[in-house]
Amino acid sequence: MRLKADTTTVYLAHAPDFAPLAALLSPEEQARAAGISLPGPRARAVAARALVRTVLGTHLGANPHELRFGQGEHGKPYLLQGPEPARLHFNLSHTGDLLALALGAQPLGVDVEAVRPLSPALISMALGPLERARLQARPAGEYGRAFYRAWACKEALLKAHGSGLAFGLQRVQLSVPADLNAAPLVEAGPRAPADDWTLQVRWLGSAHILAVAATAPGLTLQRITPVCARTGHWAAEPLPAPSAGIPRVPDSNG
Numbered sequence: 001m002r003l004k005a006d007t008t009t010v011y012l013a014h015a016p017d018f019a020p021l022a023a024l025l026s027p028e029e030q031a032r033a034a035g036i037s038l039p040g041p042r043a044r045a046v047a048a049r050a051l052v053r054t055v056l057g058t059h060l061g062a063n064p065h066e067l068r069f070g071q072g073e074h075g076k077p078y079l080l081q082g083p084e085p086a087r088l089h090f091n092l093s094h095t096g097d098l099l100a101l102a103l104g105a106q107p108l109g110v111d112v113e114a115v116r117p118l119s120p121a122l123i124s125m126a127l128g129p130l131e132r133a134r135l136q137a138r139p140a141g142e143y144g145r146a147f148y149r150a151w152a153c154k155e156a157l158l159k160a161h162g163s164g165l166a167f168g169l170q171r172v173q174l175s176v177p178a179d180l181n182a183a184p185l186v187e188a189g190p191r192a193p194a195d196d197w198t199l200q201v202r203w204l205g206s207a208h209i210l211a212v213a214a215t216a217p218g219l220t221l222q223r224i225t226p227v228c229a230r231t232g233h234w235a236a237e238p239l240p241a242p243s244a245g246i247p248r249v250p251d252s253n254g
């Protein structure tokens with residue numbers, strides 16, 4: 001399966017669909033999952049690893065069970081081909097039962113967030129003073145959604161870079177576009193390896209936002225389901241346009 005050099009593909013999955021594919025995991029992954037005592041988080045951990053293995057296996061024409069992974073300094077997983085990192089880049093995000101796996105030929109990061117009521121502590125952890133002021137200047141009722149867009153974009157950016165939260169959310173500064181469907185520009189943040197990072201955002205139904213940071217400008221969203229639990233074969237179709245539109249986020253600011 002070939003990847004377009006200029007496009008990131010994000011596969012969206014329902015974790016319970018992939019939890020039965022535990023046999024695809026390596027013995028170490030199975031042992032790690034077995035150590036998670038709560039059944040829900042355990043099943044989600046299995047599903048996440050199974051999703052990564054089955055999708056990467058198909059793209060490489062390899063047995064999903066035999067794929068091997070390394071980890072960057074701050075824990076970013078990457079695929080190994082022989083002793084070297086593979087040219088196929090991936091990144092995973094999960095919230096509740098929603099899994100998002102981004103795949104591309106360029107460095108990338110993905111984040112999905114469940115849209116919930118805001119707390120002042122969350123806002124001051126994630127945004128710098130200028131960003132907070134810009135958000136406060138938004139029309140009443142848009143503050144919460146603009147916050148979640150900023151937060152998801154920052155996490156996607158730090159995951160693309162690989163440093164994660166260790167870099168510092170407040171060292172990243174994003175623009176605040178008026179259109180809530182538009183992606184912010186990166187005004188300050190971690191450097192991309194080649195071209196600048198491009199951010200993309202999609203509202204998923206009424207409860208989630210997805211953000212992708214990549215050096216590739218294109219984005220395709222696919223809904224993925226497993227077809228065979230034994231082999232890990234799967235089917236994917238383009239994600240239909242969200243029916244419920246942009247969610248309203250209750251918060252004290254409007």
Ligand SMILES: CC(C)(COP(=O)(O)OP(=O)(O)OC[C@H]1O[C@@H](n2cnc3c(N)ncnc32)[C@H](O)[C@@H]1OP(=O)(O)O)[C@@H](O)C(=O)NCCC(=O)NCCS
Nearest residue numbers: 048074075076077092093094111112159162163164165166
């Ligand atoms: C990566 C990180 C931003 C994830 O945040 P999150 O919103 O809770 O989780 P998400 O569901 O979006 O992503 C989790 C996945 O990201 C991937 N990941 C882990 N570390 C990563 C990193 N440094 N960069 C990119 N991706 C990473 C893993 O696949 C992980 O999946 P797993 O939990 O099943 O192993 C955060 O955990 C982090 O910064 N980790 C690095 C360690 C660190 O620097 N901690 C700082 C404490 S101040």
